[in-house]
Amino acid sequence: METTRLEAFSDGVFAIAITLLVISLLDIHTRLAHHWPEYAAFAFSFLTIGVMWVNHHHLMNQFAQADRVFLFLNLMLLMGIVFIPFPTALIGEHIRDGGARGAAIAYGCTGIYLSIFFSALWHYGRTHVLRPDADPKVVSGITRSYVFGMPLYLTGTLIAFGTPVGSAIFYGAIAVFYAVSNTFFGKELVAV
Amino acid sequence: METTRLEAFSDGVFAIAITLLVISLLDIHTRLAHHWPEYAAFAFSFLTIGVMWVNHHHLMNQFAQADRVFLFLNLMLLMGIVFIPFPTALIGEHIRDGGARGAAIAYGCTGIYLSIFFSALWHYGRTHVLRPDADPKVVSGITRSYVFGMPLYLTGTLIAFGTPVGSAIFYGAIAVFYAVSNTFFGKELVAV
Amino acid sequence: METTRLEAFSDGVFAIAITLLVISLLDIHTRLAHHWPEYAAFAFSFLTIGVMWVNHHHLMNQFAQADRVFLFLNLMLLMGIVFIPFPTALIGEHIRDGGARGAAIAYGCTGIYLSIFFSALWHYGRTHVLRPDADPKVVSGITRSYVFGMPLYLTGTLIAFGTPVGSAIFYGAIAVFYAVSNTFFGKELVAV
Amino acid sequence: METTRLEAFSDGVFAIAITLLVISLLDIHTRLAHHWPEYAAFAFSFLTIGVMWVNHHHLMNQFAQADRVFLFLNLMLLMGIVFIPFPTALIGEHIRDGGARGAAIAYGCTGIYLSIFFSALWHYGRTHVLRPDADPKVVSGITRSYVFGMPLYLTGTLIAFGTPVGSAIFYGAIAVFYAVSNTFFGKELVAV
Numbered sequence: 001m002e003t004t005r006l007e008a009f010s011d012g013v014f015a016i017a018i019t020l021l022v023i024s025l026l027d028i029h030t031r032l033a034h035h036w037p038e039y040a041a042f043a044f045s046f047l048t049i050g051v052m053w054v055n056h057h058h059l060m061n062q063f064a065q066a067d068r069v070f071l072f073l074n075l076m077l078l079m080g081i082v083f084i085p086f087p088t089a090l091i092g093e094h095i096r097d098g099g100a101r102g103a104a105i106a107y108g109c110t111g112i113y114l115s116i117f118f119s120a121l122w123h124y125g126r127t128h129v130l131r132p133d134a135d136p137k138v139v140s141g142i143t144r145s146y147v148f149g150m151p152l153y154l155t156g157t158l159i160a161f162g163t164p165v166g167s168a169i170f171y172g173a174i175a176v177f178y179a180v181s182n183t184f185f186g187k188e189l190v191a192v
Numbered sequence: 193m194e195t196t197r198l199e200a201f202s203d204g205v206f207a208i209a210i211t212l213l214v215i216s217l218l219d220i221h222t223r224l225a226h227h228w229p230e231y232a233a234f235a236f237s238f239l240t241i242g243v244m245w246v247n248h249h250h251l252m253n254q255f256a257q258a259d260r261v262f263l264f265l266n267l268m269l270l271m272g273i274v275f276i277p278f279p280t281a282l283i284g285e286h287i288r289d290g291g292a293r294g295a296a297i298a299y300g301c302t303g304i305y306l307s308i309f310f311s312a313l314w315h316y317g318r319t320h321v322l323r324p325d326a327d328p329k330v331v332s333g334i335t336r337s338y339v340f341g342m343p344l345y346l347t348g349t350l351i352a353f354g355t356p357v358g359s360a361i362f363y364g365a366i367a368v369f370y371a372v373s374n375t376f377f378g379k380e381l382v383a384v
Numbered sequence: 385m386e387t388t389r390l391e392a393f394s395d396g397v398f399a400i401a402i403t404l405l406v407i408s409l410l411d412i413h414t415r416l417a418h419h420w421p422e423y424a425a426f427a428f429s430f431l432t433i434g435v436m437w438v439n440h441h442h443l444m445n446q447f448a449q450a451d452r453v454f455l456f457l458n459l460m461l462l463m464g465i466v467f468i469p470f471p472t473a474l475i476g477e478h479i480r481d482g483g484a485r486g487a488a489i490a491y492g493c494t495g496i497y498l499s500i501f502f503s504a505l506w507h508y509g510r511t512h513v514l515r516p517d518a519d520p521k522v523v524s525g526i527t528r529s530y531v532f533g534m535p536l537y538l539t540g541t542l543i544a545f546g547t548p549v550g551s552a553i554f555y556g557a558i559a560v561f562y563a564v565s566n567t568f569f570g571k572e573l574v575a576v
Numbered sequence: 577m578e579t580t581r582l583e584a585f586s587d588g589v590f591a592i593a594i595t596l597l598v599i600s601l602l603d604i605h606t607r608l609a610h611h612w613p614e615y616a617a618f619a620f621s622f623l624t625i626g627v628m629w630v631n632h633h634h635l636m637n638q639f640a641q642a643d644r645v646f647l648f649l650n651l652m653l654l655m656g657i658v659f660i661p662f663p664t665a666l667i668g669e670h671i672r673d674g675g676a677r678g679a680a681i682a683y684g685c686t687g688i689y690l691s692i693f694f695s696a697l698w699h700y701g702r703t704h705v706l707r708p709d710a711d712p713k714v715v716s717g718i719t720r721s722y723v724f725g726m727p728l729y730l731t732g733t734l735i736a737f738g739t740p741v742g743s744a745i746f747y748g749a750i751a752v753f754y755a756v757s758n759t760f761f762g763k764e765l766v767a768v
Contacts, residue, residue: 005391005395005441007197008200008392008395009395009398009399009437011197011200011201011204012204012395012396012398012399012400013399013402013403014201014204015201015204015205015207015208015399016204016208016399016400016403017403017406018205018270018274019205019208019209019212019274020403020406020407020410021274022209022212022274022275022277022278023212023215023407023410024410025275025278026212026215026216026277026278026281032282032294032295032297032298033294042275043271046267046271046274047267047271050267050270050271053201054260054263054267057197068438068566068567068568069567069568071438071567072563072566072567075430075431075434075438078402078434079427079430079431079434082402082403082405082406082430083406083409083426085406085410086406086409086410089410090416102416102417103416105416106416179264182260182264183260183261183263183264184260184261199581200584203581203584203585203588204588206585206588207585207588207589207591207592208588208592210589210654210658211589211592211593211596211658213658214593214596214658214659214661214662215596215599217659217662218596218599218600218661218662218665224666224678224679224681224682225678234659235655238651238655238658239651239655242651242654242655245585246644246647246651249581371648374644374648375644375645375647375648376644376645389583389587389633392584392587393587393590393591393629396587396588396590396591396592397591397594397595399591400591400592400595401595401598404595404598404599404602407599407602408602452630452758452759452760453759453760455630455759456755456758456759459622459623459626459630462594462626463619463622463623463626466594466595466597466598466622467598467601467618469598469602470598470601470602473602474608486608486609487608489608490608
């Protein structure tokens with residue numbers, strides 16, 4: 001398997017980014033019940049990074065090798081993954097004091113950034129390093145699935161200008177939508 | 193081995209969560225002897241995550257593959273693992289000032305959450321992706337072992353309402369009980 | 385493959401160092417737009433560590449085994465990688481208040497340190513544990529590529545004494561230069 | 577190779593612990609030159625964890641399998657590894673204000689703890705899960721090498737009661753001694 005080390009490195013970055021989400025919780029020192037927005041932000045972002053990990057693995061399975069452009073695009077993608085805990089923490093902290101507009105816009109822009117580089121990685125990989133035995137149905141299924149990401153996060157970002165709380169709810173709904181659709185409507189057995 | 197990458201990712205998350213436990217210690221800047229509750233919380237939680245890692249690996253060994261529901265359940269389990277350093281830090285900090293009730297309840301709820309998703313992962317995996325050559329004795333042994341987790345953490349949570357200190361001692365006893373029973377009464381050689 | 389575990393460990397350290405870059409962002413609690421130097425420092429350092437990871441992997445592919453001197457040199461190299469988030473955070477924080485001279489010098493010295501140990505690792509490995517079937521063209525290509533690193537970071541360090549802002553721009557240009565030249569002028573397919 | 581996953585998990589913990597050393601540096605926000613004890617503590621502890629990683633790998637290579645007692649002993653060892661950044665940070669911070677006695681004693685006790693569990697892991701593994709084809713010379717060499725650790729750290733701890741600065745220098749010397757003796761007097765080629 002040729003992309004082993006790239007996957008291991010990417011998995012390491014995913015695993016650390018998903019775990020860093022709890023660090024902003026570690027700053028909370030007072031009564032627990034007051035902090036439900038932080039917990040909600042933690043849970044939804046965990047779900048989001050987890051789903052992106054599943055998709056990343058599904059995508060990597062279609063490739064035989066990686067060239068340097070592919071490595072670079074994957075690196076740019078990982079930069080967005082690593083960034084997620086930052087706007088997440090800001091939204092959790094400021095959602096109740098009315099100061100979450102910037103955070104909610106930043107979260108949406110991170111989502112847009114991630115959909116751009118997920119698409120770029122997939123389209124570059126599909127045309128340059130696709131496995132000869134890749135299933136055309138899986139390939140066209142992945143291509144179709146990348147149509148939704150950017151419009152969704154763009155909508156969330158636009159909502160954030162009007163109502164940060166509304167956009168936070170919208171981002172949560174995106175996370176649940178992806179988790180549910182990946183879990184129950186992506187039917188194939190996957191070797192992970 | 194089909195579940196390699198899932199195990200590697202899960203191991204990464206376990207490894208990071210177990211290491212993050214020391215981060216709350218890194219905030220301690222004064223006399224060392226005063227902080228024994230933080231050290232105790234660190235040690236017992238380290239033991240707890242370590243034992244869960246051993247069990248997770250034992251469980252994964254019984255499966256041939258992972259489907260998307262399995263991935264989702266594993267993700268939900270990992271969310272609980274990553275969360276452990278948070279109530280641990282809170283208990284360590286507040287146990288002496290009488291403000292640990294919320295923390296002790298949160299720790300217990302994390303334990304209940306983890307027993308639910310360990311059971312769910314096992315029962316789903318056993319009925320959907322069990323290895324054809326899995327040893328029926330090992331399978332029924334694992335099924336039996338999951339009977340205890342939830343009642344124990346539920347008891348700890350209920351104790352926490354009355355006496356947070358008592359529940360902290362109870363959680364420590366659970367950690368030692370699992371470490372000892374896993375180490376000395378789970379006799380088989382394991383290939384890890 | 386004999387160097388598997390060394391690569392896995394090194395990858396872990398790279399993955400964590402690259403993710404730690406976001407931790408200094410997690411301290412930011414106020415208006416987002418004010419913090420663009422921190423974001424720029426994050427992005428350029430992410431790119432830098434990412435490119436070093438690609439180069440490290442390319443270098444490791446040429447070796448058959450590792451002896452203890454090789455392990456030690458690799459360890460010294462990783463110490464520099466892990467250090468990067470520290471001067472990065474300092475530059476991001478102090479670039480606007482005129483207090484970034486020390487940080488910019490520290491960043492340059494880290495770069496010099498890294499070029500010394502990248503060269504040392506390569507020259508030791510090439511003469512002691514080179515794969516018998518290593519491509520002489522690749523070997524001499526790598527040797528040539530290590531000529532530039534030290535003079536570049538030395539120049540940046542010297543600029544830092546005069547103008548910290550200038551050296552920060554220079555370091556950013558180095559990061560972009562390496563990312564572009566690695567991506568578009570290192571043409572071979574790589575198995576990662 | 578039967579111990580793959582145990583090694584991967586242990587490597588993850590080593591990698592994270594070694595990288596966490598830089599976190600205490602991330603709190604430093606003022607003039608760089610004042611903080612040389614923190615930098616020295618970082619460098620020596622990095623070396624220490626790095627050498628322990630090399631030894632851990634060397635030790636694991638001698639074993640065919642892991643049973644549950646072995647897993648438990650390895651877990652106890654990792655707890656000590658993860659703890660290292662904590663006394664390291666304390667020594668770095670307090671060495672100049674005369675408040676480092678507790679920190680220097682804590683560092684020494686961590687060293688004693690680590691030598692106990694390195695020895696326990698080795699002696700248990702040697703008598704229970706040794707590879708049938710393990711080289712008797714390597715085995716007796718490892719046994720001999722574990723004689724020194726505990727007396728050295730015990731000496732450092734005793735020195736700490738009299739002069740914390742002296743013990744910090746002594747710990748640094750231990751780190752350099754192990755790095756040098758491992759690098760230049762452990763002559764065999766190792767497949768890592």
